[in-house]
Amino acid sequence: MIPRLKPQLDWRELAAALRPPRSDDVARFERAFAREMGQRHAVAFPYGRTGLALLLEAMGLRNAEVICPAYTCVVVPHAIVVSGNEPVFVDSSEADFNMDLDLAEAAISPRTGALVATSIFGYPVDLEKLEAIRSRHPALRVIQDCAHSFAAEWRGRAVQRAGDAAIFGLNISKLITSIFGGMVTTDDEVLAARLRDLRRQRVRAPSLAKSVRRLLYILAVYPTFWGPAYGLVNRLERRGLLDRFVKYYDDAAIDMPADYLEGLTAVEARVGIAQLRKYRGIVARRRSIAEFYGERLATLEWLQLPPRIEGATYSHYVPRVKDRGAVMTQALEAGVQLGEIIEYSVPEMAAYRGRAGASRPCPVAGQMARSTINLPVCGGLAGASRTVAALTGRRP
Numbered sequence: 001m002i003p004r005l006k007p008q009l010d011w012r013e014l015a016a017a018l019r020p021p022r023s024d025d026v027a028r029f030e031r032a033f034a035r036e037m038g039q040r041h042a043v044a045f046p047y048g049r050t051g052l053a054l055l056l057e058a059m060g061l062r063n064a065e066v067i068c069p070a071y072t073c074v075v076v077p078h079a080i081v082v083s084g085n086e087p088v089f090v091d092s093s094e095a096d097f098n099m100d101l102d103l104a105e106a107a108i109s110p111r112t113g114a115l116v117a118t119s120i121f122g123y124p125v126d127l128e129k130l131e132a133i134r135s136r137h138p139a140l141r142v143i144q145d146c147a148h149s150f151a152a153e154w155r156g157r158a159v160q161r162a163g164d165a166a167i168f169g170l171n172i173s174k175l176i177t178s179i180f181g182g183m184v185t186t187d188d189e190v191l192a193a194r195l196r197d198l199r200r201q202r203v204r205a206p207s208l209a210k211s212v213r214r215l216l217y218i219l220a221v222y223p224t225f226w227g228p229a230y231g232l233v234n235r236l237e238r239r240g241l242l243d244r245f246v247k248y249y250d251d252a253a254i255d256m257p258a259d260y261l262e263g264l265t266a267v268e269a270r271v272g273i274a275q276l277r278k279y280r281g282i283v284a285r286r287r288s289i290a291e292f293y294g295e296r297l298a299t300l301e302w303l304q305l306p307p308r309i310e311g312a313t314y315s316h317y318v319p320r321v322k323d324r325g326a327v328m329t330q331a332l333e334a335g336v337q338l339g340e341i342i343e344y345s346v347p348e349m350a351a352y353r354g355r356a357g358a359s360r361p362c363p364v365a366g367q368m369a370r371s372t373i374n375l376p377v378c379g380g381l382a383g384a385s386r387t388v389a390a391l392t393g394r395r396p
């Protein structure tokens with residue numbers, strides 16, 4: 001079975017995970033990450049959302065409005081709420097799944113403190129439009145959410161560097177992983193120092209128990225994504241038996257994981273360092289698979305291809321269909337698991353409906369939430385060929 005996602009792990013990450021810890025593992029990961037992303041500072045956190053919450057605090061924001069996409073990972077508004085601020089949701093653009101920046105600018109009020117610009121699915125945010133907004137609103141803080149995109153490029157310029165700071169997520173579903181974990185990068189000396197101070201005050205040192213849990217988790221990932229076993233994993237997942245591991249949100253609650261203030265472990269940092277060495281190769285392969293899908297699926301009239309945008313990193317390859325359930329079932333019968341990320345528009349979720357920042361209509365985001373499917377981008381060209389065959393009903 002071709003899984004909908006697959007972390008790119010081999011013996012290198014295994015060796016890194018099993019190596020005895022060194023006191024500077026996390027600091028070495030931060031330096032390597034900052035270098036790869038072309039930024040002066042990188043500060044590691046147990047989750048990307050922890051980094052975002054403390055970043056907003058480090059920016060001095062409290063009781064402020066923070067503009068973010070309606071069509072984004074729900075942990076983003078959770079972090080905004082937990083930091084004592086209010087998310088204001090803005091609809092998406094049909095062109096690239098990203099937040100419509102004209103609507104975002106129209107949502108700016110005297111209470112607005114920051115704007116989270118997300119390069120969703122790896123599609124780079126339009127940096128020219130974003131800069132025009134910044135020049136008209138110089139007090140506005142801009143945070144690049146690069147959890148999907150990492151270093152996607154808008155006309156040759158890396159998105160993560162085009163704001164006050166950027167956040168990254170590093171769980172196993174991301175382009176590269178440090179088991180769990182998150183990173184904040186910035187070129188701003190003062191902001192980086194404040195963020196480190198806050199981390200020292202608020203994030204406790206990871207316990208030995210947490211390190212053992214993370215090690216066991218990464219050891220379990222290897223057999224889980226091993227082809228012959230994955231069929232069973234998929235059956236368990238569909239019966240809801242793996243919810244503890246795969247379900248990352250509760251529709252009705254704004255919450256954070258119990259250990260969101262327990263620091264990144266050394267084992268995660270070492271896996272992250274090994275993954276950084278693969279980063280460029282991973283992105284190059286995804287780009288060529290996106291191209292392959294674009295060519296092979298162009299004739300299917302029931303499937304709307306995602307845009308091809310120069311500089312995109314394709315964390316997901318997301319065509320849109322009318323009857324998602326039927327397409328997913330058809331593919332599964334042909335041995336290909338499709339994903340349905342992102343399957344919600346945040347302001348429509350029970351936890352956010354009725355909140356002040358959820359009052360703007362977001363029809364495009366709602367449409368996307370109901371129609372996107374993700375094709376596997378991790379199974380190499382062989383996996384992509386089987387996916388094409390499953391969708392076109394032909395033999396590979």
Ligand SMILES: *Cc1c(COP(=O)(O)O)cnc(C)c1O
Pocket residue numbers: 047048049050072073075076118145147148168169170171181182
């Ligand atoms: C994964 C993700 C994050 C961060 O997630 P954590 O699980 O907190 O590391 C942030 N934004 C987006 C869009 C994401 O997909």
